[in-house]
Structure formats: C-alpha cells, structure tokens
Amino acid sequence: MSMPFRVSDLPLRLITGAFILNSGLNKRGADEEAAAGMHGMAANAYPFLGKVDPVTFVKVLSASEIALGAALMLPVVPSRLAGAGLTAFGGALTGLYLRTPGMHEEGGVRPTEEGTGLAKDSWLLGAGLSLVLSGCAQEWKHQLKQRRRKMRKQAH
Template identity: 45%
Template sequence: MRLSMKPRTAPGRVATGAYILHTGLEKLNGGDERATGVHRTAANAFPFLEAVPPRRFLRALAIAEIATGTALLAPVVPAALAGAALTGFSGSLLAMYMRTPAMRRPGSIWPSQGGVAVSKDVWMLGIGLGLLADAASERRRK
C-alpha cells in the first residue's frame, strides 16, 4: 500500500479532515431538534431537500462528513480524490451561504452575525482547490 499524502499537503488535510470528521460524528446521533434546525437551513437554500425527513437528512449529512473527513485523514487517499471531496463539500456549504440572504449583510457577500459560522468555510474550499491543483501539477511533472 503506497502512501499518497505528500508532506506539503498533510497540515491542511489533517486539520480539515479532523474538523469535518468530528462534526460528522457529533451529528450522527443528533436529536430531533438539531435535525430539524439543520434540515430547515439546508431546505431553505435547496428546496428539493424539503422532501427528505429531517432525521434522515441529518444522518446522511453526518455520513458524508465522516466520509469526507476520513478521506482527508487517510494517507492512502490521493490528493485529487481528497481535494474533490473537500471541494464538493465546502462548495455546497458556500452555495447554501450565498442562497440564504439572512446569512449575509444586505446587498453584500460579507456575512451577517448569523452567517459567520458558514462563511468561514471558504477556507475549506481553498484547501480543496489547493489539493486539486497539487495533484494536477504532480501529473504534469510525470
């Protein structure tokens, strides 16, 4: 088994992976109140999610976070795969941020007090894109 994690990408992968894995594990056994709140926020941004029951949505989100965090932490997962998972995950969070006016100051991309927690996820997008760029540059060198 060959290790795919490069030392230069390890800090971003470990910090981000541990954080996402932790949040996924916390959501895995979330109660009805948490499921309803998280589901409501997501369904406001993505109306098709209204058809998904809140507990099922929270469990699916938890599993996706656990899988993404694990992919980032596992040294055998290539940077391109880890970067794609992180970019997709963080991109969906930022799409929710942009689709939810209450998370932003009126007429601005900058966060309102209620949007700060989600707006900070832009750092995950940067790390994901960095992993993808690193993988692409490695392929060009070979």
C-alpha cells in the same frame, strides 16, 4: 512509485479532515429537533432537500462528513480525490451561506454578524481547490518525467 499526496498537503489534509470527521461524529446522535433545524436551513438554500426526511438528511450528512474526514486523513487517498470531495462539500456550504437570507449584506458577500460562522466555511472550498491543484500538479510533473524518459530512450 510516487505517493498519492505531497508531504506539504499533510497539514491541510489532517486539520480539515479532523475537523470534518469530528463534525460528522457529533451529528450521529442528533435528536429530531436538531435534525429539523439543520434540515430546515439546508432545504431553505437547496429546495430539493425539502423532500428528504430531516432525520434521514442528518444521518446522510453525518455519514458523508465521517467519510470525507477519514478520506482526507488517510494517506492512501490521493490529494486530488480527497480535494474533490472537500471542494464539493465546501462549495455546498458556501452556497448555503450565499443562499440564506440574513447571512450576508444585501447585494454583497460580506457576512452579517449572524452569517460569520457560516461564511467561515468558505475556507473549506479554498482548501479543497488547493488539494485538487496540488494533486494535478503532482500528476503533471510525473507525466512530464515519464515523457522525458521515453524521449531519451528513443534518442539512444
């Protein structure tokens, strides 16, 4: 039986997982002012979030980050699945960067000084896509081996 990940995925999974897990753990005790700030920025980029209570938003965000970080760090979770979660999370953060005025040059994507910290989160999107592709490649390789075995068996 093959592992649900490639050994070469481990550094990417462990480092991003630890970073996201820590972020989620740090948000657990956010006060109302901090929750309002995080919620306000998110709701500005994603207006549907404006209907969610700020404290509830941060609790859900915290729990989501903890779950994603743990999934990335647990070797029983396939890279494709962990990568899909990381891609969604990284995509949302990249969207936040692109939708927030003042974070990037007008008419472009280069970050302003204020936007550099948020623009750096785009690496999560790239890391997630890499894990998804790695997991798919591993599955395709496994399927190809099974087909070859089946063809050899039928030939004999």
